[in-house]
Amino acid sequence: MVSNLQNLFSDMANNSKRSAIREILKLTQQPEIISFAGGLPAPESFPIDDLKEIVNRVLYEDGAAALQYDATEGLKELREVLVKRYQNEGVECALENLIITTASQQGLDLLGRVFLNPGDTVICGLPSYLGGINAFQTYGAVMTGVPLDQYGMRADLLEEKLKELIQQNRKPKFIYIIPDFQNPAGITMPEWRRLQIITIANQYDILIVEDSPYREIRFEGEHQPMMYQLDNTGQVITLGTFSKIVAPGFRIGWVLAHPAINDKLVTSKQSADLCTPTFVQKIAAKYLKSPRFEVNLKYTIDLYRLRRNIMLEGFRQYMPDGVSWTEPEGGLFLFVTLPEYIDAEKLFFRAIEKKVAFVVGHVFFADGSGKNTFRMNFSFVNEAQNREGVKRLADAIREEMEAYQLQKGKKTVAVN
Amino acid sequence: MVSNLQNLFSDMANNSKRSAIREILKLTQQPEIISFAGGLPAPESFPIDDLKEIVNRVLYEDGAAALQYDATEGLKELREVLVKRYQNEGVECALENLIITTASQQGLDLLGRVFLNPGDTVICGLPSYLGGINAFQTYGAVMTGVPLDQYGMRADLLEEKLKELIQQNRKPKFIYIIPDFQNPAGITMPEWRRLQIITIANQYDILIVEDSPYREIRFEGEHQPMMYQLDNTGQVITLGTFSKIVAPGFRIGWVLAHPAINDKLVTSKQSADLCTPTFVQKIAAKYLKSPRFEVNLKYTIDLYRLRRNIMLEGFRQYMPDGVSWTEPEGGLFLFVTLPEYIDAEKLFFRAIEKKVAFVVGHVFFADGSGKNTFRMNFSFVNEAQNREGVKRLADAIREEMEAYQLQKGKKTVAVN
16 A cells, blocks of 8 residues: 555545434444434335336337436436426426436535535525535535525525625625425425525525425425526526435436536536436336326325324424424425533434434534434334334433433532 | 626536547437447347346345435445455455445546545556546646557656656656556556556555456456556555446446545545445346356457457458557457558548548547547447448548648649
């Protein structure tokens, strides 16, 4: 081995952090632990029987093409069906607006690559999806957080922050937003708030990255228009994925953007992985065109609604006073806020002892706040385990609160 | 749209060039053109029937797991079978030495990301695989070429170059080598030359990146030991791929390296695409374990040997004096050198008129030389088209030579 390996690594390698979630996942994979930590879709939602038919059709009808290299921008057949779905929803877009990525994580990575120089500023919500934060930080981004309220990113604080940053000559490259059933907060931005944010972005001449993996998993309420659709000047870049509506094991995502942006993304993708696996793109295209797709999506939504309901019931029944949580209208996650004096990281280890797990919230806060918060996934764990897990978790929280009171009591005694 | 989009793009986006090959491929995709330009495997070599069986088994036996997220370092089952294949060949390695990438292009990209800061030097052969050059240049690498002879990269010139670079305080981060049936040159490095290069790398304390996509496609002669195996101190990083031995449409590659290097690559891969599609990894693992894999590989080798032979016969029969070419013992490519006065780019357009295509050689030369060279792929085009294409190409070359002589004659006359 070379004598100086550690010194050979690049600045980017040193910027890259192992995802706290994926490391925590290892802890939570012990047997008997009921884990609400991961962001895994329910395996019961995977349309295995439908796919048997589709995959065989791909191999019979398109075998050679499905196994060959294909265009970097993605399989035309898949791009066409995705564009058509958007058009049916009233979104103005054409084939040149849509490219395929190796799941939306690659979309985030390519956006980082194409827009970010070390030291560039990116605005994100407090909290925000960790995979986005990590992707941008890898390219040396300084992530600057704007707090959310019940309607998502606060427009007033966003404008304040923008003024401040521009004054400091640190105008952000883009604003990163997850408008539907936000990961981790479980909050959805109503149309009026989307419009407020877009107006500010227009006014300050800043791009918006709209990360939209959960949009189609809505349990109740009205679909809100995509920010891409509301803007329609090319200032919004939207990321979509097959991972939550069919299965993550295909790693199919897409970017909806102005062709001038897609052009740069495609050039970058050429050297990143040449093209997304043709075989899975063919399967995705055929499945999206099959009537079975909508049937399975409805099944998935129903299943996740049930699991969210069970989790919310458990929370209402078992959680001690002082604990609050979001009630998402869709998606995979809800977010819990503990009394300020409780450290979610300490709670995590107590929960692991009780064989239940979550993800501590502070990893989602670019400013390191959120020490008293955590994220719960409700899509993966089955109904019985969901009930049992929430009960265990409530016990752990109660004990942690009591331990604090005891500790405080002792301190008071010691002072007296 | 924002008013200043072009100014928003990063240095990396500006470093990224569209692959000249992929752009040329568009020109060559006109109907009736016999294209030796791409690097496409023969669709006839894809084991479609075998895969029908394997894919169904994956869905029946492992459906849910195959459709779920999996570890960033790759599916354990696939890593195990790949490690075992290397071990059977006498390569000392363990599970921790091997990670899966989204084809070996991602391996190149991650190596760039993990090792290269803008301005860092990388050594490559003259010529070298364009996808490697592009991947490293994206990260701001200065590619420095060392000429090849019939045994691959010249060890004496490598050492000279290293001394020169070190004196200039530009010690390279690594040496990029394609030892087997090099793309584009079609040259294979014998063991003694590999040992020479490794000795120099050891002495100067520099990593070697061994890119090995074609290694198993050998038509004749003895397999040469991998540089990874010859070194075995952890100083060699080897890239492998499923693309040439089964099918590129799966986008399965791997990196064989010291665990300390793999650790950094995995962290980078987390933010690049989280994980390679589980579904295709499952298929790859099962297929590598099936006896059908070796049968199909032998078929592929036999087919490519036949096509190489036909191309070489055509060259011997039709090429005018002054044209020389390599005679590869395996792989997908041979490399042609024209008389110095012929510009391969001018020839390219004459060839397109004659409905035949190749890739101009100078794109593979980091120093911009090689204007009188071009690359021929023999894996893709069928036997009859192969014969016809070479004949057309020889005609184009003869015409280009005659045009030059005529031009020269005129000039001589004009001077007189």
